Amino acid sequence: MKTGLALLFTLIFSGYIYANDTINTAFDAYEAKNYQEAFKLFKKVEQKDHNSVVQFALGVMYTNGQGVRQDDKEAVKWYRKSAEQGDADAQYNLGVRYDSGQGVRQDYKEAVKWYRKSAEQGDADAQSNLGVRYAKGQGMRQDKRMAKDWFGKSCDNGLQTGCDSYRVLNEAGY
DSSP states (O other), X not given: OOXXXXXXXXXXXXXXXXXXXXXXXXXXXXXXXXXXXXXXXXXXXXXXXXXXHHHHHHHHHHHHTSSSOOOHHHHHHHHHHHHHTTOHHHHHHXXXXXXXXXXXXXXXXXXXXXXXXXXXXXXXXXXXXXXXXXXXXSSSOOOHHHXXXXXXXXXXXXXXXXXXXXHHHHHTTO
């Protein structure tokens, strides 16, 4: 699951962090571990402009119980809002939720759907998890060649476990 540092990098690299004083203040509060203030400010920004990065941040805060009571169903709600707007980290986290059954009924097909959306945007973790689903035949027909392809993409994007899984399938002749 992408939390904490992923939130920091998502906010920074989105460019949004520099575009809005309220979100800058929210980020500063989050970084200072003043989670209740950060949560309040993120909610204020989200109510105004429904920004996917802020929705992701709210999902992270519900996941970790930062500034609010930990609540898997609320986390899923916010990840879904962000994921539906195309946020790759939120899509990955939503896939993890469906994979594990946290806050939702476990559903491998739904996990695969969200992993694929994130993986197609180059998310190495999602690519690896998609490889695992293909290798195990969970949520789709088992296809070790496709699993190897996704592990290879994950490896190319710097994830060592993707490289390791790719090597195992390659040595097995896939």
